[in-house]
Amino acid sequence: xxxxxxxxxxxxxxxxxxxxxxxxxxxxxxxxxxxxxxxxxxxxxxxxxxxxxxxxxxxxxxxxxxxxxxxxxxxxxxxxxxxxxxxxxxxxxxxxxxxxxxxxxxxxxxxxxxxxxxxxxxxxxxxxxxxxxxxxxxxxxxxxxxxxxxxxxxxxxxxxxxxxxxxxxxxxxxxxxxxxxxxxxxxxxxxxxxxxxxxxxxxxxxxxxxxxxxxxxxxxxxxxxxxxxxxxxxxxxxxxxxxxxxxxxxxxxxxxxxxxxxxxxxxxxxxxxxxxxxxxxxxxxxxxxxxxxxxxxxxxxxxxxxxxxxxxxxxx
Amino acid sequence: xxxxxxxxxxxxxxxxxxxxxxxxxxxxxxxxxxxxxxxxxxxxxxxxxxxxxxxxxxxxxxxxxxxxxxxxxxxxxxxxxxxxxxxxxxxxxxxxxxxxxxxxxxxxxxxxxxxxxxxxxxxxxxxxxxxxxxxxxxxxxxxxxxxxxxxxxxxxxxxxxxxxxxxxxxxxxxxxxxxxxxxxxxxxxxxxxxxxxxxxxxxxxxxxxxxxxxxxxxxxxxxxxxxxxxxxxxxxxxxxxxxxxxxxxxx
Numbered sequence: 023x024x025x026x027x028x029x030x031x032x033x034x035x036x037x038x039x040x041x042x043x044x045x046x047x048x049x050x051x052x053x054x055x056x057x058x059x060x061x062x063x064x065x066x067x068x069x070x071x072x073x074x075x076x077x078x079x080x081x082x083x084x085x086x087x088x089x090x091x092x093x094x095x096x097x098x099x100x101x102x103x104x105x106x107x108x109x110x111x112x113x114x115x116x117x118x119x120x121x122x123x124x125x126x127x128x129x130x131x132x133x134x135x136x137x138x139x140x141x142x143x144x145x146x147x148x149x150x151x152x153x154x155x156x157x158x159x160x161x162x163x164x165x166x167x168x169x170x171x172x173x174x175x176x177x178x179x180x181x182x183x184x185x186x187x188x189x190x191x192x193x194x195x196x197x198x199x200x201x202x203x204x205x206x207x208x209x210x211x212x213x214x215x216x217x218x219x220x221x222x223x224x225x226x227x228x229x230x231x232x233x234x235x236x237x238x239x240x241x242x243x244x245x246x247x248x249x250x251x252x253x254x255x256x257x258x259x260x261x262x263x264x265x266x267x268x269x270x271x272x273x274x275x276x277x278x279x280x281x282x283x284x285x286x287x288x289x290x291x292x293x294x295x296x297x298x299x300x301x302x303x304x305x306x307x308x309x310x311x312x313x314x315x316x317x318x319x320x321x322x323x324x325x326x327x328x329x330x331x332x333x334x335x336x337x338x
Numbered sequence: 339x340x341x342x343x344x345x346x347x348x349x350x351x352x353x354x355x356x357x358x359x360x361x362x363x364x365x366x367x368x369x370x371x372x373x374x375x376x377x378x379x380x381x382x383x384x385x386x387x388x389x390x391x392x393x394x395x396x397x398x399x400x401x402x403x404x405x406x407x408x409x410x411x412x413x414x415x416x417x418x419x420x421x422x423x424x425x426x427x428x429x430x431x432x433x434x435x436x437x438x439x440x441x442x443x444x445x446x447x448x449x450x451x452x453x454x455x456x457x458x459x460x461x462x463x464x465x466x467x468x469x470x471x472x473x474x475x476x477x478x479x480x481x482x483x484x485x486x487x488x489x490x491x492x493x494x495x496x497x498x499x500x501x502x503x504x505x506x507x508x509x510x511x512x513x514x515x516x517x518x519x520x521x522x523x524x525x526x527x528x529x530x531x532x533x534x535x536x537x538x539x540x541x542x543x544x545x546x547x548x549x550x551x552x553x554x555x556x557x558x559x560x561x562x563x564x565x566x567x568x569x570x571x572x573x574x575x576x577x578x579x580x581x582x583x584x585x586x587x588x589x
Contacts, residue, residue: 068372075366078382082580082589083407084356084390087363091383094366098376105372140580140589190589198587306367314370316495317431320488327487 036237041167044110052236055229056166057111058127059238061118064104065129067097069122069303073137074146082140089186090143096179103175107168123308125295130154132215134297141194141201141208147187149209149216149254155180156250157220160240169238188257195261202262209258210266217281218289220247251279339523344457345400346419347520349409350562351460352392353420356410357570358441359385360577361428370431377477381438384470391463411581415570422561423506425570429499432485432492436499439478443540444510446475447532456524479543486547493548500544501552508557511536516562 081087269282362382369375452464520526
């Protein structure tokens, strides 16, 4: 069939809300965009393990330690399914990791901010995972089958994470004055970066229109951001904490909260590599990978030797 | 066996799990492959779970109102009763696997016996934990074989790790008066018997991994009596600092 006919069929198929599977024909640009999107998502999961993993050895109770271990392990699991989903598009995990390590691939900028008190673990679960859920729930219905299916499981786990984060915030906000202060401090530092997680404004989001047509993006950045703010403000009220935005106000007419101007200068700088932890995060990942090279090589060498021995036995 | 002795015996079990779990938690995000990151964190989680059940029970037995967190976060190094092996630093992946392998083989034998403990609570905790420990033992043994039989580099590295840690193994299976009292009370098995099985099983895996079996030379001991290496103090400083800085807080 001619390329043009294939394209027409593909577009109709997607418009019909049918799922594209790995062996189906797809336009190159769709494949490339998906690889970029899924691998960025996978990288975000594994880089995201670092700011939280940071606190496993210092969690303030054994129960909190166990919950945090389970949570960070979930994130690693998400990374694993997402790399697998990307592999269905014809790339290898190692290639994708190389792109992460040499700076060609991006990951969610939020993980370039530091976790400096225990309430940050609460704020990450509550705000960062909360924002991630907003972004990801629609993807359970996206047009690419393996990605959509991975997202179903990811979202179930993320909603647990969000609740455990809120629980940490609640315990601290209702705790001693020092705990409440830590909770407020964490909210002050994580609020704006969380809003930035939805990406640039719709006017400045160049790939959005095509991705929406392909159904690998179902709502616009600004729509999702507004939805997140509307959901989160009442939760902050339950906590008795103040959102660090003097312009935040309910707008009766719009039926939404109005909010202040995001610092886009900061947003683009953190993306460019100038965030507080960009270098540290990538260096940590690269070091883990390099230090593990001999282990991965040994595993491959052993598997080859074992296979050779098996063949010898079979031949004898 | 007095309640006090029993409490102390339980601390040995609980602290082994807690300290090894804490060590493995340091690996999170730094593993040689994503699958191993998940495995090490998972084992850490199992061990922290075991520590929580055992320390909770120890605190109840003691009857002084200490729960799992009071015992984990408000004791200093000299009150910890874990063996020296589990507090040794992570080193490289091979060092961690060697430490885990030597411990897992002991824990597997011990928990199998503890399922028959005269203390119902200990027996129940052992029955729940044995499934986890069986998996841990398989995981670490498979890695010993992979690394031993892998490349020249991995073979040399894992041999060195085993050699370096060997002097901490005697403490696992050499009974002191408290171990003997626990055995006499039917709470715990005869460690001298486990020693033979431990050697047999560990040697078997090392042979399969084409590794040399170290001589049972001079053995370090003291952890079970609260005399630790320099490493434990640093671990506890990190682990305990938040609850100690805010002793009235609930988290």
